[in-house]
Amino acid sequence: MAMQVPIALSNRHLHVSKEDLEVLFGEGYELTKLKDLKQPGQYAAEEKVDLVGPKGSIKGVRVLGPTRSKTQIEISFADSFVLGVKPPVRDSGDLTESPGVKIIGPKGEAVLDEGVIAAARHIHMTPGDAEKLNLKDKDTVKVRTGGERSVVFENVLVRVNENYALEMHVDMEEGNGAGVINNQLVEIIAE
Amino acid sequence: MAMQVPIALSNRHLHVSKEDLEVLFGEGYELTKLKDLKQPGQYAAEEKVDLVGPKGSIKGVRVLGPTRSKTQIEISFADSFVLGVKPPVRDSGDLTESPGVKIIGPKGEAVLDEGVIAAARHIHMTPGDAEKLNLKDKDTVKVRTGGERSVVFENVLVRVNENYALEMHVDMEEGNGAGVINNQLVEIIAE
Numbered sequence: 001m002a003m004q005v006p007i008a009l010s011n012r013h014l015h016v017s018k019e020d021l022e023v024l025f026g027e028g029y030e031l032t033k034l035k036d037l038k039q040p041g042q043y044a045a046e047e048k049v050d051l052v053g054p055k056g057s058i059k060g061v062r063v064l065g066p067t068r069s070k071t072q073i074e075i076s077f078a079d080s081f082v083l084g085v086k087p088p089v090r091d092s093g094d095l096t097e098s099p100g101v102k103i104i105g106p107k108g109e110a111v112l113d114e115g116v117i118a119a120a121r122h123i124h125m126t127p128g129d130a131e132k133l134n135l136k137d138k139d140t141v142k143v144r145t146g147g148e149r150s151v152v153f154e155n156v157l158v159r160v161n162e163n164y165a166l167e168m169h170v171d172m173e174e175g176n177g178a179g180v181i182n183n184q185l186v187e188i189i190a191e
Numbered sequence: 192m193a194m195q196v197p198i199a200l201s202n203r204h205l206h207v208s209k210e211d212l213e214v215l216f217g218e219g220y221e222l223t224k225l226k227d228l229k230q231p232g233q234y235a236a237e238e239k240v241d242l243v244g245p246k247g248s249i250k251g252v253r254v255l256g257p258t259r260s261k262t263q264i265e266i267s268f269a270d271s272f273v274l275g276v277k278p279p280v281r282d283s284g285d286l287t288e289s290p291g292v293k294i295i296g297p298k299g300e301a302v303l304d305e306g307v308i309a310a311a312r313h314i315h316m317t318p319g320d321a322e323k324l325n326l327k328d329k330d331t332v333k334v335r336t337g338g339e340r341s342v343v344f345e346n347v348l349v350r351v352n353e354n355y356a357l358e359m360h361v362d363m364e365e366g367n368g369a370g371v372i373n374n375q376l377v378e379i380i381a382e
Binding site: 076077078089120121144148149150151152153154155170171172173174175176177178179 | 267268269311339340341342346361363370
């Protein structure tokens, strides 16, 4: 079993609920699309916010759209040291017992009780991709990056959905530490 | 073959030549030890400088002592994007065709033609450690970190010297991307 997939490095970002969007940007506010992401329907918005934790703050964090049912902030470990929070490594949407943070927008502030995670490295794929690879949703695989800074990422979560496009996601530190750049091909290897 | 070694995450830092130290801090200046590092004779100095690249600057970068024959600046890939330079991944001391940078100290500025690298991940060990592991200076090995963010680092350079202490060095992004902390044990695995 060997299959190459393009990798993408996620910078810190957040997904916002409709309620928090209105608190931060004003009543009835809607996100403005800056550019489409590779995952169908997902986009980088023009909107940015500031994050404030117990130890420090990070300015200009990009919002991704569309809005979701719950606000979710995805940061790197380096970011977590700046803010002074301890995010768990989690699959998107799993916010149980994650720390909160204060979000500052141009029209207001939202103080969250939870929502800050370090995204678990994962691969989006269609059911067709999964069948070829003999994989199913929630499986884990290993992925080798190659090159002089090559690493084998272990515990890579497989996410299967017919609305996905084949793409591996890591955060900026994972990607830089492995010396990879956006759209570089990496290889799924036998578990 | 399996041996556990403690890992250490290196933040951005620089080693300075005696000449550059005097340019930056004044004639006859000597470094002040802040704390000893694990490698015998090496220490974090109290002194900090600013780095200025074509695109941006990074303030408060720590100097390590003692002085060396050539000034060497070790930064992460994230730092390189901030500064706007492209450091090669290199073993310490190998500065050929590395980019330069401007260094600003309290008493002067040094404009370097070369010296900026991303340190190649490596393991310091004594000849006794090397013998136990059937390794020699300049060999490369693989190292598995374990844990939920486990990676296998490939192309890990082995550095053998009787003045070394057994310790693996990675930069902050490599370490955070693997979810490891200082002094955590990681495992050398068969190449």
